[in-house]
Amino acid sequence: MRVRRPFPVLLLLATAVLFIFLLARRTIQADRGPQLALCPGPDSYGYTCAPGSQFAYIDATQDTQLYADEGTVTINLPFPFTFYGTVYTEINVGSNGTVQFGAANANFNNVCLAAQPANDMGDMVAPYWDDLDLTFQGFLETETVGAAPNRIFVVEWDDIPRFGDNPDDLVTFAVQLFESSSDIVFLYEDVTTFTGHNGSSATIGLQSEAQGLALQFSCNQAAIADAGRIYFPHPEVPNPDVGQERASESAAPNEIIAKGLTAELIASLNQRGPAVLAQLPARWRSQSPPRAAVWEWVDMTGNGRPELILLWYGGRQHPELAQLVILATDESGQMRLRFDETLSTRAAAVAEVKFAATADLTDDNRPDILLQGDDGQLWMVTAVNDAFARRLIPERCQGSLGVFDGNGDGRSSVNRIPYSVFRCLYRDGTRNTEYGLRDTEYGLRKPGNYFQTVP
Numbered sequence: 205m206r207v208r209r210p211f212p213v214l215l216l217l218a219t220a221v222l223f224i225f226l227l228a229r230r231t232i233q234a235d236r237g238p239q240l241a242l243c244p245g246p247d248s249y250g251y252t253c254a255p256g257s258q259f260a261y262i263d264a265t266q267d268t269q270l271y272a273d274e275g276t277v278t279i280n281l282p283f284p285f286t287f288y289g290t291v292y293t294e295i296n297v298g299s300n301g302t303v304q305f306g307a308a309n310a311n312f313n314n315v316c317l318a319a320q321p322a323n324d325m326g327d328m329v330a331p332y333w334d335d336l337d338l339t340f341q342g343f344l345e346t347e348t349v350g351a352a353p354n355r356i357f358v359v360e361w362d363d364i365p366r367f368g369d370n371p372d373d374l375v376t377f378a379v380q381l382f383e384s385s386s387d388i389v390f391l392y393e394d395v396t397t398f399t400g401h402n403g404s405s406a407t408i409g410l411q412s413e414a415q416g417l418a419l420q421f422s423c424n425q426a427a428i429a430d431a432g433r434i435y436f437p438h439p440e441v442p443n444p445d446v447g448q449e450r451a452s453e454s455a456a457p458n459e460i461i462a463k464g465l466t467a468e469l470i471a472s473l474n475q476r477g478p479a480v481l482a483q484l485p486a487r488w489r490s491q492s493p494p495r496a497a498v499w500e501w502v503d504m505t506g507n508g509r510p511e512l513i514l515l516w517y518g519g520r521q522h523p524e525l526a527q528l529v530i531l532a533t534d535e536s537g538q539m540r541l542r543f544d545e546t547l548s549t550r551a552a553a554v555a556e557v558k559f560a561a562t563a564d565l566t567d568d569n570r571p572d573i574l575l576q577g578d579d580g581q582l583w584m585v586t587a588v589n590d591a592f593a594r595r596l597i598p599e600r601c602q603g604s605l606g607v608f609d610g611n612g613d614g615r616s617s618v619n620r621i622p623y624s625v626f627r628c629l630y631r632d633g634t635r636n637t638e639y640g641l642r643d644t645e646y647g648l649r650k651p652g653n654y655f656q657t658v659p
Contacts, residue, residue, distance in 0.1 A: 236443055240318055240418050243409075243434075247419040249288055249446045250439025251410060259389045259433050261378065264345035264360035268297065271550055273337045273367060274310035275299045282348045282357055286386040286438065288327055288412035289447015297344060297359055301332035301406065303379055306414070312336075312367065313461055314407040316423035321411040328413070331379050331390040331434075334406035335463070337367040339546055340524050342374065355383040366400050368464050373397045386438040390421075392428050402426040410436060415446055462541040466529055469514075473531070473539045478512075493522045500559055504587040506570045509533045511542065513573060513585070515557050523553035528575070528585065530592050543592040552581065561607045576605065601628035 241247035244254060270277045276298045284291050287305055296308040307326025312335040315322050322328065338344060342364030349356050360378040365371050376393040388410070395402050408428065409420035421427065421434055428434075462470050465488075472480050481499065488495050495518045501510040511532045518525030530543035548554040560576035566586050573585040580600035586593055605628055 235439060235441065239416050240320065241420070242318060243419065243421045245419050246439070247410075247417055248443055249412070249415075249417055250442045251288075251419045251436055252439075253419060253421055254435045254437075256389050256391075256433030256435030259380065259391065259435065261391050261393055261431075262347060262349055262356065262358045262360075262380065264347035264358045264362070264378065266346045268344045268346060270297070270299060270344045271338050271340070272299050272310075273339050273546065274312055275338070276304070276308045276310050277344070278308065279346060279359075281381070283352065283355055283383040285357075285381050285383075287329070288410075288415060288417060289442060290327065295359075297346075299338045299344065299364075300336050301330065301334050301361055301377070303329040303331075303359060305329075311461070312463065314405070314423075316407060317409050317411050317418035317420040318423065321413040321416060321418045322407075323413070325411065326413050328411050329379060329388060330407050330409055330411070332361065332375065332377050332392075332395070332403065332406045332408060334375075334400060334403075335367040336361065336364045336375070338364055340548075340550060341365055341371055350383075353384050357381045357383075366397065366405070369397070369399050373399070388436040388438075390434040390436075392430060392432040394430055395428055395432075396430055403428045408434070412446075417446065460541045460544060462544070465516075466541060466544055469529070470531065470539050470541060473512075488516070493518055493525065495522070495525045496556075498558060500562070500573075502562055502571055502573060504530075504571060504573070504585075504592070505532070505590060506587075512539070513559075515559070515575070517547075517554065517556050520553075520555040523548040523555055526554035526557055526577075528557075528583075528594060530585075543594075545594060547575075547577070547583070552579075554578065554581065560605050563607045574605070574607075576601065599628075603628055 235246055235250050236248050237246040239248045245252035268277045268279065276296045278294055278296050280294050281292065284293055290305070292305045296304045298304065298310045300310060300312045302325065304325060305327040307324065307328070309324050309326070311325065314333040343362045345360045345362055347358040347360070349358065358378055358380050360376070362376050363374040365374055375395050375397060377395060378391045380389040380391065390408065400406070403422055404426040405424055407420070407424070408422045409418060411418035469484070472484065485497050488497055495516045497514060497516050499512060499514040502513055503510040505511065509532065511530050514529045514531070516525055516527040516529070524546065526547040528543065528545050528547055529541070531539045532542045534540050547557055554577045556578040557575055560574040560582070562571050562573050564570060565572040565574070565584060570587060575583040575585060580602040582597035582601055584595045584597060586595070
């Protein structure tokens with residue numbers, strides 16, 4: 205009796221196993237696309253996108269208190285969340301409709317993701333990357349719903365206007381992050397506006413700058429509608445070659461990007477020179493809403509090239525126009541934006557603002573500037589190295605303001621500006637408040653022992 209050799213059977217089994225492995229590998233690879241993909245995807249990590257009509261809008265109620273035109277706030281996640289193969293426990297949420305992992309850049313200038321991931325934006329979820337303005341209207345809110353391990357974390361941009369647009373023309377949208385699956389959903393409550401409507405000036409999608417990946421839903425296209433939903437499921441079998449312990453953090457670029465009236469001012473100065481300043485106030489007063497302007501040229505950095513310090517304000521009807529702009533001349537003779545901030549806040553409206561004094565208040569042999577609002581509010585503007593900062597003086601000056609030599613050396617020359625303090629004489633004549641800057645904090649003189657009342 206002949207005994208059959210098992211070799212042919214084993215060969216058939218090995219061939220079958222290899223075939224199944226190759227088929228499975230082919231199926232997995234079929235769920236991966238190029239590094240830069242358009243919806244529905246997939247991209248090379250495995251992210252895809254699809255309509256998400258099964259997801260309900262959740263109203264967030266926890267105010268982050270981010271009230272800024274360009275700003276970010278760091279938020280601790282209630283659960284670890286995996287994004288492009290990296291696990292995160294916190295996010296940076298931006299005023300301009302982005303959620304960032306490992307970056308905190310409030311850049312308003314959205315770019316498309318189809319050619320390359322956006323520079324300096326890190327690993328990013330972009331439900332509606334547009335130039336939004338939270339300074340005076342709208343809320344950036346969060347919410348956690350459900351119970352572990354099936355919680356949902358919500359970030360909502362609620363009733364926010366686009367920069368420079370009609371303040372009654374608002375958008376509302378949200379992102380939902382899912383604990384159990386690391387899925388992502390974009391939800392749109394109201395994105396129908398007169399300008400920039402339905403995403404026509406926004407970027408919508410995902411990216412990992414560190415790993416060169418992106419999945420774009422739309423860019424500057426009216427591609428979304430009210431009550432719309434976009435579902436980005438985390439791949440069941442993600443690309444194992446993507447991901448690291450933690451994505452490298454991207455710092456925000458140092459250059460401040462000018463926009464609106466500031467950009468127009470810089471263009472006029474660079475085209476026609478400083479003499480154009482005499483003509484611009486009449487144009488600004490004739491605009492709607494009208495605004496007044498005052499300015500001074502001060503060499504705050506000590507480099508021999510005076511900076512232009514300009515103040516805009518709009519009166520009691522338009523306190524949102526109160527603005528401080530600092531422009532510097534570079535080595536080529538071109539004006540560059542170095543500082544641009546609104547002086548009014550939701551809590552304190554500034555109707556008018558003026559230059560109160562120019563003196564060395566930080567004892568660094570360079571001039572600082574005191575600004576005074578119509579309600580007595582004071583700010584100090586100072587240069588630290590090559591940057592500028594505005595510091596709020598905690599006590600208001602409702603009376604007359606005077607500056608005097610604070611160190612008593614009495615010296616004043618081209619090479620020495622006396623260290624100064626300033627006094628506010630109250631209108632009832634009963635007392636002065638004396639302000640002097642003592643300690644150093646973050647490179648600035650700090651309001652620590654900062655004022656002292658004298659009889």
